[in-house]
Amino acid sequence: MSAIQAASKRPVIAITPGEPAGIGPDLMALLDYDEGADWVCVADPDLLDDRARLRGRPRHWPRYAPGVHGPSVLPVALARRATPGVPDPANADYVLSCLRRATEGCLAGEFSALITGPVHKAVINEAGQAFTGHTEFLAHAAGVTEVVMMLAAGSLRVALVTTHLPLTMVPAAITAARLDAALDILDAALTRDFGLVRPAIMVLGLNPHAGEGGHLGHEEIDIITPAVKRAQARGIRAVGPVPADTAFVPARLAQADVVLAMYHDQGLPVLKAQGFGGGVNVTLGLPFPRVSVDHGTALDRAGTGPVDTGSMVAAMTLAKALSCRHARP
Ligand SMILES: NC(=O)c1ccc[n+]([C@@H]2O[C@H](COP(=O)([O-])OP(=O)(O)OC[C@H]3O[C@@H](n4cnc5c(N)ncnc54)[C@H](O)[C@@H]3O)[C@@H](O)[C@H]2O)c1
Numbered sequence: 001m002s003a004i005q006a007a008s009k010r011p012v013i014a015i016t017p018g019e020p021a022g023i024g025p026d027l028m029a030l031l032d033y034d035e036g037a038d039w040v041c042v043a044d045p046d047l048l049d050d051r052a053r054l055r056g057r058p059r060h061w062p063r064y065a066p067g068v069h070g071p072s073v074l075p076v077a078l079a080r081r082a083t084p085g086v087p088d089p090a091n092a093d094y095v096l097s098c099l100r101r102a103t104e105g106c107l108a109g110e111f112s113a114l115i116t117g118p119v120h121k122a123v124i125n126e127a128g129q130a131f132t133g134h135t136e137f138l139a140h141a142a143g144v145t146e147v148v149m150m151l152a153a154g155s156l157r158v159a160l161v162t163t164h165l166p167l168t169m170v171p172a173a174i175t176a177a178r179l180d181a182a183l184d185i186l187d188a189a190l191t192r193d194f195g196l197v198r199p200a201i202m203v204l205g206l207n208p209h210a211g212e213g214g215h216l217g218h219e220e221i222d223i224i225t226p227a228v229k230r231a232q233a234r235g236i237r238a239v240g241p242v243p244a245d246t247a248f249v250p251a252r253l254a255q256a257d258v259v260l261a262m263y264h265d266q267g268l269p270v271l272k273a274q275g276f277g278g279g280v281n282v283t284l285g286l287p288f289p290r291v292s293v294d295h296g297t298a299l300d301r302a303g304t305g306p307v308d309t310g311s312m313v314a315a316m317t318l319a320k321a322l323s324c325r326h327a328r329p
C-alpha cells in the first residue's frame with residue numbers, strides 16, 4: 001500500500017471507462033460510488049460531463065489529487081468529442097493512454113487495483129494499434145509472461161488456458177508449459193486472493209468427448225492428461241480432462257471450484273448465459289488486482305438505452321476486497 005493509501009486507510013482504485021462511444025461513460029454517470037474506497041476515473045472530464053448530462057445525472061467530478069476522497073477524475077484528453085454508439089479510431093490512442101496511465105499507477109503503488117470498462121478491440125486495431133484485449137495488454141505492460149483470465153458469476157468460475165486467439169491457433173497454443181503455468185497461477189490466486197483451501201480445478205478437454213480415447217483427437221492424451229498429472233504431483237487438486245459438454249452439468253460442477261476451459265468460447269458462453277450482468281472478469285497473475293465487467297461496449301445502449309450497472313458494481317466490490325488482500329504483508 002502506498003503512503004497515500006496508508007494515510008487514508010482505504011483503497012485508491014483506478015477505473016478506466018474504456019471505449020468513449022460505448023456504455024463505460026454511462027456507467028460512470030449512473031453508479032453510486034461506495035464510500036469505502038477512493039475511485040479515480042482515468043478519463044476525459046468533458047466526456048464524463050457530456051454523458052452525465054445525457055443521462056440526466058449531472059455530477060461534479062473533483063480532480064484527482066492526494067487527499068481527495070470519493071470519486072475523482074484523473075484527466076486524459078480525448079482526441080475528438082465522442083458520439084455515443086459510434087466508435088472513432090481517432091480516439092483509440094486516448095483509450096490506450098487511459099489504460100497506460102492507470103496501469104503505471106498500479107505498478108507504482110499509487111493505485112491499489114484497476115477496474116476496466118469495456119473497450120472496442122476492432123476500432124483500436126483499425127487505428128493501427130495491435131490490441132487483442134486488456135488481459136494481454138496488462139501482462140505485457142507489467143512484464144509478466146503468463147496470466148490467466150477468469151470470469152466469475154455467483155458460484156461459477158471459469159478460467160481460460162487461451163484467451164483472444166483465432167480458433168485455428170488454439171490447439172498449438174495448448175502446450176505443456178502453458179497448462180503448467182495456468183494451473184499454478186489459478187491454484188495460487190484462488191488460494192491467496194479468493195480464500196479457497198486447495199481449490200478443486202476441473203480441467204476440460206479440447207476435443208468432443210475429451211477426445212474419445214484418442215479417436216476424436218490426441219491433445220487430451222498427449223498434453224492435457226500429463227499436465228493434470230504433473231499438477232497433482234505438485235499438490236494441486238486438478239481433475240480431468242473432462243468432456244466440455246457435460247462439465248457444466250450441475251452435479252459435476254458442484255465438485256469443482258473452478259472450470260479451466262481450453263479456449264474463450266468453450267467456457268464463457270456458459271458463464272455469460274448464467275450470470276451476464278452480474279459477473280466479473282479478473283486477471284490472475286498480475287502484480288496488482290485487475291477486475292473488469294463481464295460485458296462489452298453495448299454501443300446500441302450508449303447515451304440513451306437502459307444500462308445494467310450490476311457487473312460494474314460487482315467489479316468494484318471485488319476490486320475493493322482484492323485491494324485489501326493484496327495490501328496484507
Ligand atoms: N471488458 C471488455 O473490454 C470487453 C468485454 C467483452 C466484449 N468487449 C468488446 O465489446 C464489443 C461489443 O461486444 P458484444 O456486442 O459481443 O457484447 P456486448 O456485451 O457489448 O453486447 C451484447 C448484448 O448485451 C447488451 N449489454 C451489454 N452490456 C450491457 C449492460 N451493462 N446493460 C444492459 N445491456 C448490456 C448489449 O446491448 C447487447 O445487446 C466488442 O468489440 C468486444 O470485443 C469488451
Ligand SMILES: N[C@H](C(=O)O)[C@H](O)COP(=O)(O)O
Nearest residue numbers: 133134135136281292294295
Ligand atoms: N474475454 C472477455 C469477455 O468475453 O468478457 C473480454 O473480451 C474482455 O477481455 P479483456 O479483459 O482481456 O479485455
